[in-house]
Amino acid sequence: MKKIVSIVLVMALMIFSSLTVVKTASAEELKMTGTITKLVLAADGKSATAVLKDSKTEALVTITVTDELTLDKFKDKRIVEGDEIRTKYEKSGDTNSSKMFKKTAGC
Amino acid sequence: MKKSVMILFMVSVLVLVALQAFAGQDHSEFVKGPFKSGQEVTKVCLECHEKQAGDFMKTSHWKWKGTPNHVKGMENSKKEFGKANMINAFCTSIQGGKDGLVHEACGKCHAGYGWTRTNYDFSKKENVDCLVCHSTKGNYQRAAKGCVVDTKSMDRGSMDLNLAAKSVGLPTRRNCGYCHFFGGGADAVKHAGLDSTMEKPAKKQDVHMGSTATGGQDMTCQACHVTKDHKIGGASSTMAHFDSRVNCEQCHTGTKAPHQKSKNGKILSRHLAAVACQTCHIPVFSKEQATKMSWKWSDMGKDLKAEEQFDKETFAKKKGTFTWGMNVKPVYAWNNGMIERYMVGDKIKDPSKTVYMARPVGSINDRTAKIYPYKLFTGDQPMDSKYKYLSIFQQYESLWVDFNWDNAIKNGAEGSGLLYSGKFQFVNTATYIAAEHEVSPKEDALQCGECHMGGDRMDWKNLGYKGDPMKFGGRKMAGNQ
Numbered sequence: 240m241k242k243i244v245s246i247v248l249v250m251a252l253m254i255f256s257s258l259t260v261v262k263t264a265s266a267e268e269l270k271m272t273g274t275i276t277k278l279v280l281a282a283d284g285k286s287a288t289a290v291l292k293d294s295k296t297e298a299l300v301t302i303t304v305t306d307e308l309t310l311d312k313f314k315d316k317r318i319v320e321g322d323e324i325r326t327k328y329e330k331s332g333d334t335n336s337s338k339m340f341k342k343t344a345g346c
Numbered sequence: 347m348k349k350s351v352m353i354l355f356m357v358s359v360l361v362l363v364a365l366q367a368f369a370g371q372d373h374s375e376f377v378k379g380p381f382k383s384g385q386e387v388t389k390v391c392l393e394c395h396e397k398q399a400g401d402f403m404k405t406s407h408w409k410w411k412g413t414p415n416h417v418k419g420m421e422n423s424k425k426e427f428g429k430a431n432m433i434n435a436f437c438t439s440i441q442g443g444k445d446g447l448v449h450e451a452c453g454k455c456h457a458g459y460g461w462t463r464t465n466y467d468f469s470k471k472e473n474v475d476c477l478v479c480h481s482t483k484g485n486y487q488r489a490a491k492g493c494v495v496d497t498k499s500m501d502r503g504s505m506d507l508n509l510a511a512k513s514v515g516l517p518t519r520r521n522c523g524y525c526h527f528f529g530g531g532a533d534a535v536k537h538a539g540l541d542s543t544m545e546k547p548a549k550k551q552d553v554h555m556g557s558t559a560t561g562g563q564d565m566t567c568q569a570c571h572v573t574k575d576h577k578i579g580g581a582s583s584t585m586a587h588f589d590s591r592v593n594c595e596q597c598h599t600g601t602k603a604p605h606q607k608s609k610n611g612k613i614l615s616r617h618l619a620a621v622a623c624q625t626c627h628i629p630v631f632s633k634e635q636a637t638k639m640s641w642k643w644s645d646m647g648k649d650l651k652a653e654e655q656f657d658k659e660t661f662a663k664k665k666g667t668f669t670w671g672m673n674v675k676p677v678y679a680w681n682n683g684m685i686e687r688y689m690v691g692d693k694i695k696d697p698s699k700t701v702y703m704a705r706p707v708g709s710i711n712d713r714t715a716k717i718y719p720y721k722l723f724t725g726d727q728p729m730d731s732k733y734k735y736l737s738i739f740q741q742y743e744s745l746w747v748d749f750n751w752d753n754a755i756k757n758g759a760e761g762s763g764l765l766y767s768g769k770f771q772f773v774n775t776a777t778y779i780a781a782e783h784e785v786s787p788k789e790d791a792l793q794c795g796e797c798h799m800g801g802d803r804m805d806w807k808n809l810g811y812k813g814d815p816m817k818f819g820g821r822k823m824a825g826n827q
Contacts, residue, residue, distance in 0.1 A: 270654075308545060311546070315485045316503070317504070327657055339657055
Protein backbone atom coordinates (compact mmCIF):
# COMPACT_ATOMS: atom_id res chain seq x y z
CA MET A 240 0.00 0.00 0.00
CA LYS A 241 2.81 2.31 1.05
CA LYS A 242 4.52 1.55 -2.25
CA ILE A 243 1.41 2.48 -4.27
CA VAL A 244 1.00 5.73 -2.35
CA SER A 245 4.67 6.53 -2.93
CA ILE A 246 4.35 5.85 -6.66
CA VAL A 247 1.26 8.00 -6.91
CA LEU A 248 2.94 10.80 -4.98
CA VAL A 249 6.06 10.63 -7.13
CA MET A 250 3.96 10.69 -10.31
CA ALA A 251 1.89 13.61 -9.01
CA LEU A 252 5.08 15.44 -8.16
CA MET A 253 6.50 14.75 -11.62
CA ILE A 254 3.36 15.93 -13.39
CA PHE A 255 3.21 19.05 -11.22
CA SER A 256 6.86 19.90 -11.77
CA SER A 257 6.69 19.26 -15.53
CA LEU A 258 3.66 21.51 -15.79
CA THR A 259 5.47 24.18 -13.80
CA VAL A 260 8.50 23.89 -16.06
CA VAL A 261 6.31 24.09 -19.19
CA LYS A 262 4.58 27.15 -17.81
CA THR A 263 7.90 28.79 -17.08
CA ALA A 264 9.47 27.83 -20.40
CA SER A 265 6.53 28.57 -22.64
CA ALA A 266 5.93 32.13 -23.69
CA GLU A 267 2.61 33.65 -24.52
CA GLU A 268 2.13 34.91 -28.08
CA LEU A 269 0.10 38.08 -28.35
CA LYS A 270 -1.04 40.38 -31.13
CA MET A 271 -1.96 44.02 -31.17
CA THR A 272 -2.37 47.06 -33.35
CA GLY A 273 -1.10 50.32 -31.95
CA THR A 274 0.76 53.56 -32.51
CA ILE A 275 4.44 53.95 -31.72
CA THR A 276 4.83 56.51 -28.96
CA LYS A 277 8.54 55.98 -28.35
CA LEU A 278 11.24 54.27 -30.35
CA VAL A 279 14.77 53.73 -29.04
CA LEU A 280 17.48 52.04 -31.04
CA ALA A 281 20.26 50.38 -29.05
CA ALA A 282 23.72 51.90 -29.42
CA ASP A 283 25.05 48.79 -31.15
CA GLY A 284 22.10 48.86 -33.58
CA LYS A 285 21.29 45.24 -32.92
CA SER A 286 18.02 45.79 -31.08
CA ALA A 287 15.40 48.42 -30.42
CA THR A 288 12.54 48.99 -28.05
CA ALA A 289 9.25 50.40 -29.24
CA VAL A 290 6.48 51.57 -26.96
CA LEU A 291 3.10 51.04 -28.61
CA LYS A 292 -0.23 52.43 -27.52
CA ASP A 293 -2.80 49.69 -28.03
CA SER A 294 -5.57 51.07 -30.25
CA LYS A 295 -8.22 49.07 -28.40
CA THR A 296 -7.19 49.38 -24.74
CA GLU A 297 -4.86 52.41 -24.96
CA ALA A 298 -2.42 50.45 -22.79
CA LEU A 299 1.27 51.10 -23.38
CA VAL A 300 3.24 48.01 -24.36
CA THR A 301 7.02 47.92 -24.73
CA ILE A 302 8.25 45.58 -27.43
CA THR A 303 11.81 44.55 -28.18
CA VAL A 304 12.72 44.21 -31.82
CA THR A 305 15.77 42.29 -32.98
CA ASP A 306 15.07 41.23 -36.56
CA GLU A 307 17.37 42.86 -39.08
CA LEU A 308 14.71 43.84 -41.61
CA THR A 309 12.70 45.83 -39.06
CA LEU A 310 15.83 47.34 -37.49
CA ASP A 311 16.82 48.59 -40.95
CA LYS A 312 13.42 50.27 -41.19
CA PHE A 313 14.03 52.01 -37.86
CA LYS A 314 17.53 53.06 -38.86
CA ASP A 315 16.53 54.72 -42.11
CA LYS A 316 13.30 56.04 -40.62
CA ARG A 317 10.87 54.05 -42.69
CA ILE A 318 9.18 53.26 -39.39
CA VAL A 319 9.05 56.19 -36.98
CA GLU A 320 7.17 57.38 -33.91
CA GLY A 321 3.53 58.03 -34.80
CA ASP A 322 3.27 55.12 -37.22
CA GLU A 323 0.49 52.60 -36.69
CA ILE A 324 1.85 49.09 -36.34
CA ARG A 325 0.41 45.61 -36.43
CA THR A 326 2.60 43.42 -34.25
CA LYS A 327 2.84 39.89 -32.98
CA TYR A 328 5.05 39.41 -29.94
CA GLU A 329 6.07 36.81 -27.47
CA LYS A 330 5.62 37.66 -23.81
CA SER A 331 8.10 35.97 -21.56
CA GLY A 332 8.29 37.42 -18.07
CA ASP A 333 8.75 41.16 -18.45
CA THR A 334 10.05 40.94 -21.98
CA ASN A 335 7.94 41.24 -25.10
CA SER A 336 9.90 40.02 -28.11
CA SER A 337 8.62 41.01 -31.52
CA LYS A 338 7.79 38.23 -33.98
CA MET A 339 6.20 40.54 -36.53
CA PHE A 340 6.29 44.32 -36.70
CA LYS A 341 4.65 45.95 -39.71
CA LYS A 342 3.03 49.24 -40.63
CA THR A 343 -0.69 48.91 -41.18
CA ALA A 344 -0.71 51.29 -44.14
CA GLY A 345 -2.10 50.18 -47.48
CA CYS A 346 -4.76 51.40 -49.87
CA MET B 347 57.64 38.16 -69.27
CA LYS B 348 57.67 41.88 -68.52
CA LYS B 349 55.29 42.44 -71.43
CA SER B 350 52.84 39.85 -70.10
CA VAL B 351 52.88 41.42 -66.65
CA MET B 352 52.27 44.82 -68.19
CA ILE B 353 49.32 43.54 -70.24
CA LEU B 354 47.92 41.81 -67.19
CA PHE B 355 48.27 45.01 -65.20
CA MET B 356 46.54 47.08 -67.90
CA VAL B 357 43.69 44.59 -68.16
CA SER B 358 43.26 44.61 -64.37
CA VAL B 359 43.11 48.41 -64.36
CA LEU B 360 40.53 48.41 -67.15
CA VAL B 361 38.41 45.83 -65.32
CA LEU B 362 38.59 47.86 -62.12
CA VAL B 363 37.59 51.04 -63.96
CA ALA B 364 34.72 49.22 -65.65
CA LEU B 365 33.56 47.80 -62.32
CA GLN B 366 33.73 51.26 -60.78
CA ALA B 367 31.56 52.65 -63.57
CA PHE B 368 29.14 49.76 -63.23
CA ALA B 369 28.86 50.21 -59.49
CA GLY B 370 27.71 53.77 -60.10
CA GLN B 371 29.35 57.14 -59.83
CA ASP B 372 29.29 59.02 -56.56
CA HIS B 373 26.87 61.85 -57.34
CA SER B 374 27.18 63.76 -54.10
CA GLU B 375 29.52 66.30 -55.71
CA PHE B 376 27.20 67.06 -58.60
CA VAL B 377 23.92 67.12 -56.75
CA LYS B 378 24.09 69.96 -54.30
CA GLY B 379 20.61 71.00 -53.32
CA PRO B 380 18.91 72.01 -51.15
CA PHE B 381 15.76 70.62 -52.77
CA LYS B 382 12.16 71.12 -51.88
CA SER B 383 10.49 69.11 -54.61
CA GLY B 384 11.13 66.08 -56.76
CA GLN B 385 11.11 68.10 -59.96
CA GLU B 386 13.94 70.27 -58.64
CA VAL B 387 16.04 67.12 -58.27
CA THR B 388 15.07 65.86 -61.72
CA LYS B 389 16.15 69.14 -63.32
CA VAL B 390 19.64 68.57 -61.92
CA CYS B 391 19.63 64.96 -63.16
CA LEU B 392 18.65 66.18 -66.62
CA GLU B 393 21.77 68.32 -66.88
CA CYS B 394 23.68 65.12 -67.65
CA HIS B 395 20.97 62.51 -68.20
CA GLU B 396 18.55 63.98 -70.68
CA LYS B 397 18.93 60.99 -72.99
CA GLN B 398 18.19 58.60 -70.13
CA ALA B 399 15.03 60.54 -69.27
CA GLY B 400 14.01 60.35 -72.93
CA ASP B 401 14.64 56.61 -72.95
CA PHE B 402 12.68 56.15 -69.76
CA MET B 403 9.71 58.03 -71.18
CA LYS B 404 9.37 55.35 -73.87
CA THR B 405 8.92 52.59 -71.30
CA SER B 406 5.85 51.07 -69.71
CA HIS B 407 7.10 52.24 -66.30
CA TRP B 408 6.42 55.76 -67.54
CA LYS B 409 3.49 55.26 -69.90
CA TRP B 410 1.82 52.45 -67.93
CA LYS B 411 0.99 50.91 -71.26
CA GLY B 412 2.49 49.41 -74.39
CA THR B 413 1.49 47.39 -77.42
CA PRO B 414 -0.25 44.17 -76.30
CA ASN B 415 2.44 41.80 -77.55
CA HIS B 416 1.77 39.47 -74.62
CA VAL B 417 -1.93 38.90 -75.31
CA LYS B 418 -3.13 36.17 -77.62
CA GLY B 419 -5.18 37.63 -80.45
CA MET B 420 -3.91 41.16 -79.91
CA GLU B 421 -0.28 40.68 -80.92
CA ASN B 422 -0.55 43.00 -83.91
CA SER B 423 -2.55 45.73 -82.25
CA LYS B 424 -1.03 49.19 -82.45
CA LYS B 425 -3.19 50.46 -79.60
CA GLU B 426 -1.42 50.45 -76.28
CA PHE B 427 -2.64 48.76 -73.11
CA GLY B 428 -1.41 48.62 -69.55
CA LYS B 429 -2.17 49.70 -66.01
CA ALA B 430 -3.40 52.97 -67.49
CA ASN B 431 -6.39 51.37 -69.19
CA MET B 432 -6.75 47.75 -68.06
CA ILE B 433 -8.77 46.19 -65.26
CA ASN B 434 -7.82 43.62 -62.63
CA ALA B 435 -9.42 41.83 -59.70
CA PHE B 436 -7.67 43.81 -56.95
CA CYS B 437 -8.41 47.55 -56.80
CA THR B 438 -9.55 46.99 -60.39
CA SER B 439 -8.72 50.16 -62.37
CA ILE B 440 -7.14 53.60 -62.26
CA GLN B 441 -9.84 54.97 -64.54
CA GLY B 442 -12.69 55.11 -62.06
CA GLY B 443 -13.90 58.62 -61.37
CA LYS B 444 -14.44 61.87 -63.16
CA ASP B 445 -11.33 62.85 -65.12
CA GLY B 446 -9.42 59.92 -63.70
CA LEU B 447 -9.68 61.07 -60.10
CA VAL B 448 -8.16 57.85 -58.82
CA HIS B 449 -4.83 58.61 -60.52
CA GLU B 450 -3.92 60.88 -57.63
CA ALA B 451 -3.75 57.86 -55.30
CA CYS B 452 -2.67 55.02 -57.61
CA GLY B 453 -0.09 57.36 -59.08
CA LYS B 454 1.99 56.87 -55.95
CA CYS B 455 3.56 54.06 -57.92
CA HIS B 456 3.97 55.96 -61.18
CA ALA B 457 7.65 56.82 -61.60
CA GLY B 458 6.75 60.42 -62.33
CA TYR B 459 5.33 63.52 -60.72
CA GLY B 460 1.92 65.05 -61.17
CA TRP B 461 -0.20 62.40 -62.91
CA THR B 462 -3.25 63.23 -60.85
CA ARG B 463 -5.81 63.34 -63.64
CA THR B 464 -6.38 61.67 -67.01
CA ASN B 465 -5.10 64.64 -68.95
CA TYR B 466 -1.40 64.42 -68.16
CA ASP B 467 1.49 65.75 -70.19
CA PHE B 468 3.73 62.71 -70.71
CA SER B 469 6.28 64.79 -72.61
CA LYS B 470 7.70 66.76 -69.68
CA LYS B 471 11.06 65.31 -68.71
CA GLU B 472 11.21 67.23 -65.46
CA ASN B 473 8.29 65.11 -64.28
CA VAL B 474 10.31 61.90 -64.38
CA ASP B 475 10.90 60.62 -60.84
CA CYS B 476 14.53 59.47 -60.92
CA LEU B 477 14.72 59.02 -57.17
CA VAL B 478 12.11 56.33 -56.65
CA CYS B 479 14.30 53.92 -58.61
CA HIS B 480 17.77 55.36 -57.93
CA SER B 481 17.96 56.89 -54.46
CA THR B 482 19.75 54.58 -52.08
CA LYS B 483 19.63 56.65 -48.89
CA GLY B 484 17.47 59.30 -47.26
CA ASN B 485 14.30 57.17 -47.09
CA TYR B 486 12.78 58.66 -50.23
CA GLN B 487 8.98 58.55 -50.04
CA ARG B 488 6.18 59.50 -52.37
CA ALA B 489 3.00 60.93 -50.91
CA ALA B 490 -0.04 58.67 -50.56
CA LYS B 491 -1.97 61.15 -52.65
CA GLY B 492 -1.02 63.76 -55.21
CA CYS B 493 1.87 62.10 -57.09
CA VAL B 494 4.52 64.20 -55.39
CA VAL B 495 7.35 63.78 -52.92
CA ASP B 496 5.99 63.14 -49.44
CA THR B 497 6.52 66.47 -47.76
CA LYS B 498 4.95 65.14 -44.54
CA SER B 499 7.83 62.68 -44.22
CA MET B 500 10.24 65.55 -44.82
CA ASP B 501 8.54 67.72 -42.19
CA ARG B 502 8.67 65.05 -39.53
CA GLY B 503 12.30 64.27 -40.35
CA SER B 504 11.85 60.72 -41.56
CA MET B 505 12.91 61.59 -45.11
CA ASP B 506 15.91 63.58 -46.32
CA LEU B 507 15.34 64.63 -49.93
CA ASN B 508 18.85 66.09 -50.26
CA LEU B 509 20.46 62.87 -49.08
CA ALA B 510 18.16 60.90 -51.37
CA ALA B 511 19.28 63.02 -54.33
CA LYS B 512 22.97 62.75 -53.48
CA SER B 513 22.80 58.99 -52.99
CA VAL B 514 21.61 58.00 -56.46
CA GLY B 515 22.98 54.73 -57.78
CA LEU B 516 21.90 51.48 -59.35
CA PRO B 517 18.52 50.32 -58.07
CA THR B 518 18.48 48.05 -55.05
CA ARG B 519 15.80 45.49 -54.23
CA ARG B 520 14.31 48.11 -51.97
CA ASN B 521 13.91 50.55 -54.86
CA CYS B 522 12.02 48.06 -57.03
CA GLY B 523 10.17 46.76 -54.00
CA TYR B 524 8.90 50.23 -53.15
CA CYS B 525 6.13 49.50 -55.64
CA HIS B 526 6.43 45.85 -56.60
CA PHE B 527 6.36 44.42 -53.06
CA PHE B 528 3.12 46.31 -52.57
CA GLY B 529 1.27 45.32 -55.77
CA GLY B 530 -2.46 45.11 -55.20
CA GLY B 531 -2.42 47.99 -52.73
CA ALA B 532 -0.45 46.64 -49.78
CA ASP B 533 2.37 44.37 -48.76
CA ALA B 534 2.17 40.83 -50.21
CA VAL B 535 -1.29 41.31 -51.69
CA LYS B 536 -0.89 40.60 -55.38
CA HIS B 537 2.26 38.77 -56.38
CA ALA B 538 3.25 35.23 -55.58
CA GLY B 539 6.33 35.38 -53.38
CA LEU B 540 7.13 39.03 -53.96
CA ASP B 541 6.69 41.06 -50.80
CA SER B 542 8.68 43.20 -48.37
CA THR B 543 10.38 40.17 -46.84
CA MET B 544 12.25 39.84 -50.15
CA GLU B 545 14.19 43.00 -49.38
CA LYS B 546 16.52 40.94 -47.22
CA PRO B 547 15.67 37.28 -47.67
CA ALA B 548 17.63 34.29 -46.48
CA LYS B 549 18.88 31.76 -49.01
CA LYS B 550 16.16 29.37 -47.90
CA GLN B 551 13.56 31.88 -49.08
CA ASP B 552 15.25 32.78 -52.33
CA VAL B 553 18.47 31.24 -53.53
CA HIS B 554 19.28 34.16 -55.84
CA MET B 555 18.38 37.15 -53.72
CA GLY B 556 19.20 35.53 -50.40
CA SER B 557 21.82 37.35 -48.36
CA THR B 558 25.41 36.20 -48.66
CA ALA B 559 25.46 35.70 -44.90
CA THR B 560 22.94 32.90 -45.37
CA GLY B 561 24.72 31.47 -48.40
CA GLY B 562 22.63 33.24 -51.04
CA GLN B 563 23.80 35.28 -54.00
CA ASP B 564 22.35 38.63 -52.87
CA MET B 565 21.38 39.38 -56.47
CA THR B 566 19.62 42.58 -57.43
CA CYS B 567 16.36 42.54 -59.39
CA GLN B 568 18.09 43.74 -62.54
CA ALA B 569 20.53 40.81 -62.46
CA CYS B 570 17.63 38.81 -63.94
CA HIS B 571 15.42 41.64 -65.17
CA VAL B 572 18.06 42.78 -67.62
CA THR B 573 17.61 46.40 -68.52
CA LYS B 574 18.47 48.24 -71.70
CA ASP B 575 17.85 51.94 -72.23
CA HIS B 576 15.68 51.88 -69.12
CA LYS B 577 13.45 49.16 -70.60
CA ILE B 578 13.29 46.58 -67.87
CA GLY B 579 13.07 42.93 -68.86
CA GLY B 580 10.18 40.80 -67.66
CA ALA B 581 6.75 39.75 -68.85
CA SER B 582 4.15 40.00 -66.08
CA SER B 583 1.63 37.19 -66.34
CA THR B 584 -1.20 39.71 -66.04
CA MET B 585 -0.02 42.60 -68.18
CA ALA B 586 -0.47 43.17 -71.91
CA HIS B 587 2.98 44.41 -72.82
CA PHE B 588 6.55 43.35 -72.23
CA ASP B 589 9.80 44.76 -73.53
CA SER B 590 11.87 41.61 -73.14
CA ARG B 591 11.53 38.36 -71.25
CA VAL B 592 13.42 36.98 -68.29
CA ASN B 593 14.60 33.38 -68.55
CA CYS B 594 16.56 31.12 -66.24
CA GLU B 595 18.68 30.23 -69.28
CA GLN B 596 20.14 33.73 -69.25
CA CYS B 597 22.57 32.33 -66.70
CA HIS B 598 21.86 28.60 -66.45
CA THR B 599 23.26 27.50 -69.79
CA GLY B 600 26.49 26.10 -71.26
CA THR B 601 28.84 25.20 -68.45
CA LYS B 602 26.21 26.43 -66.01
CA ALA B 603 23.48 24.29 -67.53
CA PRO B 604 21.31 22.67 -64.87
CA HIS B 605 21.42 19.12 -63.50
CA GLN B 606 24.95 18.38 -64.73
CA LYS B 607 26.11 17.14 -61.37
CA SER B 608 22.87 15.46 -60.45
CA LYS B 609 22.86 11.68 -60.41
CA ASN B 610 19.50 11.78 -62.18
CA GLY B 611 20.64 14.59 -64.45
CA LYS B 612 19.53 13.01 -67.71
CA ILE B 613 16.03 12.26 -66.46
CA LEU B 614 15.69 15.73 -64.96
CA SER B 615 16.89 17.41 -68.14
CA ARG B 616 14.34 15.41 -70.18
CA HIS B 617 11.67 17.12 -68.09
CA LEU B 618 12.76 20.47 -69.46
CA ALA B 619 10.88 19.84 -72.71
CA ALA B 620 7.60 19.99 -70.81
CA VAL B 621 8.31 21.41 -67.39
CA ALA B 622 9.54 24.94 -66.64
CA CYS B 623 12.41 25.36 -64.18
CA GLN B 624 10.11 27.25 -61.81
CA THR B 625 7.78 24.27 -61.49
CA CYS B 626 10.29 22.18 -59.55
CA HIS B 627 12.34 24.98 -58.06
CA ILE B 628 9.46 27.02 -56.62
CA PRO B 629 7.64 24.30 -54.67
CA VAL B 630 5.78 26.87 -52.55
CA PHE B 631 5.43 30.63 -52.52
CA SER B 632 4.89 33.32 -49.89
CA LYS B 633 7.23 31.66 -47.45
CA GLU B 634 7.66 34.50 -44.99
CA GLN B 635 4.40 36.41 -45.27
CA ALA B 636 0.90 35.43 -46.34
CA THR B 637 -0.40 36.58 -49.70
CA LYS B 638 -3.99 37.37 -50.59
CA MET B 639 -5.57 34.38 -52.32
CA SER B 640 -9.11 35.66 -52.79
CA TRP B 641 -11.08 38.88 -52.57
CA LYS B 642 -14.87 39.12 -52.60
CA TRP B 643 -15.81 42.69 -53.37
CA SER B 644 -19.46 41.69 -52.95
CA ASP B 645 -18.99 41.74 -49.16
CA MET B 646 -17.92 45.39 -49.21
CA GLY B 647 -19.99 47.54 -46.85
CA LYS B 648 -21.28 44.62 -44.81
CA ASP B 649 -20.84 44.46 -41.07
CA LEU B 650 -18.94 41.22 -40.83
CA LYS B 651 -16.54 40.20 -38.13
CA ALA B 652 -12.93 40.18 -39.28
CA GLU B 653 -11.08 37.00 -38.43
CA GLU B 654 -7.35 36.51 -38.75
CA GLN B 655 -5.61 34.20 -41.15
CA PHE B 656 -1.80 34.09 -41.06
CA ASP B 657 -1.88 37.34 -39.03
CA LYS B 658 -3.90 39.17 -41.68
CA GLU B 659 -7.50 40.28 -41.52
CA THR B 660 -10.11 38.40 -43.52
CA PHE B 661 -12.53 41.30 -43.78
CA ALA B 662 -12.40 45.05 -44.26
CA LYS B 663 -15.63 46.98 -44.61
CA LYS B 664 -14.21 49.08 -47.44
CA LYS B 665 -13.05 46.10 -49.46
CA GLY B 666 -14.95 42.94 -48.60
CA THR B 667 -13.70 39.52 -47.54
CA PHE B 668 -10.34 37.91 -48.24
CA THR B 669 -8.50 34.67 -47.77
CA TRP B 670 -4.76 34.44 -47.29
CA GLY B 671 -2.19 31.77 -47.99
CA MET B 672 1.31 31.10 -46.76
CA ASN B 673 3.72 28.49 -48.08
CA VAL B 674 1.18 28.02 -50.83
CA LYS B 675 1.49 25.10 -53.23
CA PRO B 676 1.03 26.57 -56.71
CA VAL B 677 -1.49 25.42 -59.27
CA TYR B 678 0.00 24.28 -62.56
CA ALA B 679 -0.89 25.16 -66.15
CA TRP B 680 0.60 25.00 -69.63
CA ASN B 681 2.00 28.22 -70.99
CA ASN B 682 3.58 29.01 -74.34
CA GLY B 683 4.56 32.53 -73.35
CA MET B 684 1.27 34.21 -74.19
CA ILE B 685 -1.74 35.06 -72.03
CA GLU B 686 -5.48 35.44 -72.46
CA ARG B 687 -6.59 38.67 -70.89
CA TYR B 688 -9.95 40.20 -70.03
CA MET B 689 -9.82 43.75 -71.39
CA VAL B 690 -12.01 46.71 -70.43
CA GLY B 691 -15.37 46.46 -72.17
CA ASP B 692 -15.09 42.76 -73.11
CA LYS B 693 -18.55 41.16 -73.05
CA ILE B 694 -19.16 38.37 -70.59
CA LYS B 695 -21.10 35.64 -72.36
CA ASP B 696 -22.19 33.66 -69.31
CA PRO B 697 -22.12 35.55 -65.99
CA SER B 698 -22.73 32.30 -64.10
CA LYS B 699 -19.25 31.15 -65.09
CA THR B 700 -15.93 32.41 -63.79
CA VAL B 701 -14.44 35.27 -65.78
CA TYR B 702 -10.71 34.79 -66.26
CA MET B 703 -8.93 38.11 -65.88
CA ALA B 704 -5.65 36.58 -67.02
CA ARG B 705 -4.68 33.03 -67.77
CA PRO B 706 -1.83 31.32 -69.55
CA VAL B 707 -2.17 30.11 -73.14
CA GLY B 708 -0.97 26.61 -73.99
CA SER B 709 -1.86 22.96 -73.81
CA ILE B 710 -0.33 19.53 -73.89
CA ASN B 711 -0.68 19.67 -77.68
CA ASP B 712 1.29 22.89 -77.94
CA ARG B 713 4.94 21.92 -78.40
CA THR B 714 6.06 25.40 -77.37
CA ALA B 715 4.24 25.22 -74.04
CA LYS B 716 5.59 24.04 -70.71
CA ILE B 717 3.97 23.48 -67.32
CA TYR B 718 4.41 26.52 -65.06
CA PRO B 719 3.43 27.25 -61.43
CA TYR B 720 0.80 29.88 -60.59
CA LYS B 721 -0.99 31.56 -57.77
CA LEU B 722 -4.67 31.22 -58.65
CA PHE B 723 -6.31 34.34 -57.29
CA THR B 724 -10.11 34.24 -57.11
CA GLY B 725 -12.90 36.56 -56.08
CA ASP B 726 -15.83 38.53 -57.39
CA GLN B 727 -16.44 42.02 -58.70
CA PRO B 728 -19.31 43.97 -60.23
CA MET B 729 -20.54 43.59 -63.78
CA ASP B 730 -23.04 45.77 -65.62
CA SER B 731 -26.15 43.57 -65.89
CA LYS B 732 -27.27 45.03 -69.19
CA TYR B 733 -24.03 45.70 -71.03
CA LYS B 734 -22.42 42.54 -69.65
CA TYR B 735 -18.98 43.94 -68.99
CA LEU B 736 -17.03 44.35 -65.77
CA SER B 737 -17.78 47.68 -64.17
CA ILE B 738 -15.16 50.23 -63.28
CA PHE B 739 -16.06 51.86 -60.00
CA GLN B 740 -14.69 54.79 -58.00
CA GLN B 741 -13.30 53.52 -54.70
CA TYR B 742 -11.78 55.99 -52.35
CA GLU B 743 -13.86 59.10 -52.99
CA SER B 744 -17.13 57.22 -53.48
CA LEU B 745 -17.40 53.57 -52.46
CA TRP B 746 -15.26 54.02 -49.38
CA VAL B 747 -17.25 57.06 -48.33
CA ASP B 748 -20.85 55.86 -48.57
CA PHE B 749 -20.46 52.10 -49.28
CA ASN B 750 -22.90 52.52 -52.14
CA TRP B 751 -22.14 50.42 -55.21
CA ASP B 752 -24.61 52.21 -57.43
CA ASN B 753 -22.95 55.58 -56.79
CA ALA B 754 -19.47 54.12 -57.14
CA ILE B 755 -20.20 52.54 -60.53
CA LYS B 756 -21.96 55.69 -61.73
CA ASN B 757 -18.93 57.78 -60.69
CA GLY B 758 -16.53 55.24 -62.12
CA ALA B 759 -18.25 55.33 -65.47
CA GLU B 760 -17.46 59.02 -65.74
CA GLY B 761 -13.78 58.24 -65.87
CA SER B 762 -13.74 55.01 -67.80
CA GLY B 763 -16.16 55.95 -70.54
CA LEU B 764 -18.04 52.69 -69.97
CA LEU B 765 -21.76 53.31 -69.94
CA TYR B 766 -23.58 52.28 -66.78
CA SER B 767 -27.06 50.85 -67.31
CA GLY B 768 -28.08 51.38 -63.69
CA LYS B 769 -28.09 47.68 -62.90
CA PHE B 770 -25.19 45.58 -61.75
CA GLN B 771 -24.46 42.11 -60.41
CA PHE B 772 -21.40 40.31 -59.12
CA VAL B 773 -19.50 37.77 -61.17
CA ASN B 774 -16.76 35.43 -60.06
CA THR B 775 -13.32 36.19 -61.43
CA ALA B 776 -10.02 34.32 -61.41
CA THR B 777 -6.48 35.38 -62.25
CA TYR B 778 -3.44 33.21 -62.89
CA ILE B 779 -0.44 35.02 -61.43
CA ALA B 780 2.88 33.40 -62.25
CA ALA B 781 5.04 32.20 -59.35
CA GLU B 782 8.46 33.41 -60.45
CA HIS B 783 10.19 34.46 -57.23
CA GLU B 784 11.28 32.72 -54.04
CA VAL B 785 13.32 30.15 -55.95
CA SER B 786 14.30 27.52 -53.41
CA PRO B 787 17.77 26.06 -52.94
CA LYS B 788 18.19 22.85 -54.92
CA GLU B 789 17.81 20.67 -51.84
CA ASP B 790 14.29 22.03 -51.42
CA ALA B 791 13.25 21.50 -55.05
CA LEU B 792 10.42 19.10 -55.79
CA GLN B 793 11.32 15.45 -55.56
CA CYS B 794 10.02 12.81 -57.99
CA GLY B 795 7.45 11.44 -55.57
CA GLU B 796 5.71 14.80 -55.20
CA CYS B 797 4.29 14.49 -58.72
CA HIS B 798 4.84 10.86 -59.69
CA MET B 799 4.18 7.45 -58.17
CA GLY B 800 1.10 8.59 -56.32
CA GLY B 801 2.21 12.15 -55.63
CA ASP B 802 -0.76 14.45 -55.98
CA ARG B 803 0.87 17.79 -56.72
CA MET B 804 -0.01 17.68 -60.42
CA ASP B 805 -3.54 17.24 -61.68
CA TRP B 806 -2.35 15.18 -64.64
CA LYS B 807 -5.77 14.70 -66.24
CA ASN B 808 -6.50 18.40 -66.07
CA LEU B 809 -3.17 19.01 -67.78
CA GLY B 810 -4.20 16.68 -70.62
CA TYR B 811 -2.39 13.50 -69.65
CA LYS B 812 -4.09 10.16 -69.19
CA GLY B 813 -2.54 10.01 -65.77
CA ASP B 814 0.91 10.12 -64.21
CA PRO B 815 3.20 10.26 -67.28
CA MET B 816 5.62 7.97 -65.49
CA LYS B 817 2.92 5.32 -65.78
CA PHE B 818 1.00 6.38 -68.87
CA GLY B 819 3.74 8.05 -70.89
CA GLY B 820 4.65 11.65 -71.65
CA ARG B 821 3.20 14.11 -74.12
CA LYS B 822 3.74 11.88 -77.13
CA MET B 823 1.99 9.02 -75.42
CA ALA B 824 -0.86 11.17 -74.18
CA GLY B 825 -2.73 10.39 -77.38
CA ASN B 826 -3.01 14.00 -78.33
CA GLN B 827 -0.08 14.42 -80.69
